[in-house]
Amino acid sequence: NAGVTQTPKFRILKIGQSMTLQCTQDMNHNYMYWYRQDPGMGLKLIYYSVGAGITDKGEVPNGYNVSRSTTEDFPLRLELAAPSQTSVYFCASSYSTVQETQYFGPGTRLLVL
Amino acid sequence: EDQVTQSPEALRLQEGESSSLNCSYTVSGLRGLFWYRQDPGKGPEFLFTLYSAGEEKEKERLKATLTKKESFLHITAPKPEDSATYLCAVQGATNKLIFGTGTLLAVQP
Numbered sequence: 001n002a003g004v005t006q007t008p009k010f011r012i013l014k015i016g017q018s019m020t021l022q023c024t025q026d027m028n029h030n031y032m033y034w035y036r037q038d039p040g041m042g043l044k045l046i047y048y049s050v051g052a053g054i055t056d057k058g059e060v061p062n063g064y065n066v067s068r069s070t071t072e073d074f075p076l077r078l079e080l081a082a083p084s085q086t087s088v089y090f091c092a093s094s095y096s097t098v099q100e101t102q103y104f105g106p107g108t109r110l111l112v113l
Numbered sequence: 114e115d116q117v118t119q120s121p122e123a124l125r126l127q128e129g130e131s132s133s134l135n136c137s138y139t140v141s142g143l144r145g146l147f148w149y150r151q152d153p154g155k156g157p158e159f160l161f162t163l164y165s166a167g168e169e170k171e172k173e174r175l176k177a178t179l180t181k182k183e184s185f186l187h188i189t190a191p192k193p194e195d196s197a198t199y200l201c202a203v204q205g206a207t208n209k210l211i212f213g214t215g216t217l218l219a220v221q222p
Contacts, residue, residue, distance in 0.1 A: 004156075042117065042212035043157075043200070058209070090156050097208045099145045099164060104156035 002026055004105035006091050012111045013081040021076040021108050023091030031094045032074040033102060034058075034066065036087040043090065049074055050097070081112045115140045115205050119213035126191055126220050134186040134216045136201030146184050147210065148177050149200040157200055160186075191220045 007022045025032065034046040045058030049068040063085055065077040074093075078085060088109050092102040118137045126132055138146065145164055149157035161170045163179040170177050174195065176187040186199055198217045202210040 040214060042214050043202075043210075044212075045209055048209075092156075099162070099204065101147065101159050101162060102210060103159065104149075106156045107154075 004091055004093055004103055006089075006105040006108050008108060009106070010109045010111075012113060013078075014113060015081060015083065017081050018077070018079050019081070019110075021078075021089055021091075021110075023074045023076070023105060024072050025074075025091075025093040025103075025105075026072065027093060027095075027103065028071065029093035029095050029103075030071070031097050031100070031102075032068065033092040033094075034064070034074070034076045035090045035092065036060065037090060037107075038087050046076065046089075078110075083112050086110060086112045115203060115207070115211045117201055117203055117211050117213035119199075119201050119216050121216060122214070123217040124219070126188075126218070128192055128220055128222050129190050131187070131189045131191070133188070134199055134218070136184040136186070136213055137182060138184070138201075138203045139182075140203045140205035140211070142206035143203060144206070144208070145204045146179055147202045147204070148184070148186055149202070151198045151200055151215070160199075188218070191218075193220050193222050196220045 004025045033048045035043040047066040049055045091105040094100040094102045120135045148160040151157045161177040166181045198215040200215045202212045
């Protein structure tokens with residue numbers, strides 16, 4: 001049982017490039033989330049999904065897109081990378097939402113130059 | 114607006130020196146308060162969930178308590194391996210987690 005896995009661990013992008021951050025969970029959780037963590041700031045919710053085919057915006061969705069075609073996978077897409085997207089990105093999952101613990105992956109560190 | 118404030122920002126303790134971390138919150142309809150531990154370069158690791166004022170939970174040297182306005186994470190006789198950033202988050206009526214900025218704890222041998 002690997003839990004939540006994320007790839008890549010680290011990536012450098014040039015301004016305007018695109019990339020997809022991968023997230024997979026093997027706990028059969030319905031809910032999945034993408035957060036970003038910046039120095040001195042709390043984790044901020046980017047997008048979340050309540051099940052395959054259903055996604056919704058979080059607090060800071062601009063510049064990102066998501067899709068959820070399977071229960072296990074929840075990729076995060078950056079279409080035109082900007083320096084403001086330099087951050088550490090965490091994927092999380094939970095069985096339900098109300099009062100349910102979210103389990104986090106190891107993170108992807110992204111640097112946009 | 115739901116809000117979480119953690120204090121202090123950083124705390125340095127000697128091994129064996131007990132202390133407490135604070136998490137103050139304002140939230141509409143508290144559904145849960147979560148404590149996580151985060152090691153450098155790693156994702157947050159779940160520690161506790163507290164659901165109502167007066168509730169307490171313990172795990173090894175850690176004890177979390179909850180009132181209507183704040184939560185404390187008490188660390189008894191800490192060891193160097195307890196060094197980490199401790200994150201607090203609340204879940205209110207929106208069902209989304211609102212995180213604090215964390216307390217960086219360093220325990221020196």
